[in-house]
Amino acid sequence: MSPVDRGGADPGGGEPATGESATDEWYRHFGTVDAPGNSACYAEWSVRIADDPELIRRIDQWPYTKRQPLLMLAAARFLGARISPYPDFREFLDAHWDDVSRIVLSRATQTNExxxxxxxxxxxxxxxxxxxxxxxxxxxxxxxxxxxxxxxxxxxxxxxxxxxxxxxxxxxxxxxxxxxxxxxxxxxxxxxxxxxxxxxxxxxxxxxxxxxxxxxxxxxxxxxxxxxxxxxxxxxxxxxxxxxxxxxxxxxxxxxxxxxxxxxxxxxxxxxxxxxxxxxxxxxxxxxxxxxxxxxxxxxxxxxxxxxxxxxxxxxxxxxxxxxxxxxxxxxxxxxxxxxxxxxxxxxxxxxxx
Incomplete structure (x- = not known):
């Protein structure tokens, strides 16, 4: 496990079903279990990401401990992504993917609640x-x-x-x-x-x-x-x-x-x-x-x-x-x-x- 991820964290990482190939299930779990009742936006985005093979393919290029839903979503929010329907969010990711990757790889889910x-x-x-x-x-x-x-x-x-x-x-x-x-x-x-x-x-x-x-x-x-x-x-x-x-x-x-x-x-x-x-x-x-x-x-x-x-x-x-x-x-x-x-x-x- 990468040591950069040992720090203040957030429960909203979700859990994949099994193995490193289950990134889509990780996002689906977050969108259907963790996010509902807390963030309708994150619930929609995460479920739609789970059904987006191209985006899952990109996420799978990151180290395993960097594929957390909350980490990726927070990186996008850090760069200016606003509450919006998923197609608008997807366009934002396409336009800013290199920067999203940079933030994901350099930051951790250090939620300080x-x-x-x-x-x-x-x-x-x-x-x-x-x-x-x-x-x-x-x-x-x-x-x-x-x-x-x-x-x-x-x-x-x-x-x-x-x-x-x-x-x-x-x-x-x-x-x-x-x-x-x-x-x-x-x-x-x-x-x-x-x-x-x-x-x-x-x-x-x-x-x-x-x-x-x-x-x-x-x-x-x-x-x-x-x-x-x-x-x-x-x-x-x-x-x-x-x-x-x-x-x-x-x-x-x-x-x-x-x-x-x-x-x-x-x-x-x-x-x-x-x-x-x-x-x-x-x-x-x-x-x-x-x-x-x-x-x-x-x-x-x-x-x-x-x-x-x-x-x-x-x-x-x-x-x-x-x-x-x-x-x-x-x-x-x-x-x-x-x-x-x-x-x-x-x-x-x-x-x-x-």
Missing amino acids: AGRCATLLPSLAQIAADGRPLALLEVGASAGLALFPDRYGYEYDAGAEATRLAPAGAAPGSYPVLGCAVTGPVPLPAELPQVVWRAGIDLNPLDVGNPDDVAWLEALVWPEQDFRRERLRQAIAIARAEPPLLVAGDLNDRLPALAAQAPSDATLVVFHSAVLGYLDAEARDQFRATMSRLAAERGCHWLSNEGHTVIIQPDGSSVVPEMDDSRLRGRFLLLHNGRPAAITGPHGQSLEWL
């Missing part, structure tokens, strides 16, 4: 219940926007009632409010936990001060989801005011040394979302072994928020063997120290406590 903090917050608050502040370390951090759960607002909707939380002292409108529908006995906190250290690892960290990186983050937001684009911009403003420590490198190579930098009087939490699908089975086993050592030596907590795969693995290994995919139905499984805690919406939109 601040909304996922809504599904992580109850677990983080439980960890902080002993009164110690938190030190957060995200692997696959992209631009590090998920490292600010204490700086965002939240609205948890349980149907009959809602729980709202806001960062202390922050002016309304200066932070995104993350909405999340909850079911089951979710341990919603009464206040936000204290975070005293935040750091991340990514093969190619994105810089919120770089206009091209910001434009790429916006291109990764699905076309009709303006609310996600707006909260992305608010989260970027927070990160610009207090940039987290982001280091470039492979997560297995950099994790031990970076974890050692966390303050000793804080509780270390290592977390990730939609990242493990980019590692083969051997690399995932190495990561789990590192987490076991950190737990034993440092009392580190581990929050894993993953779907079965983002990119299907040639070795056939499963990222989330703890849950039947038919129950996840395109959602993620949140594990706390290896034990299932909740089923979560991939963009933080829902939280089903187990």
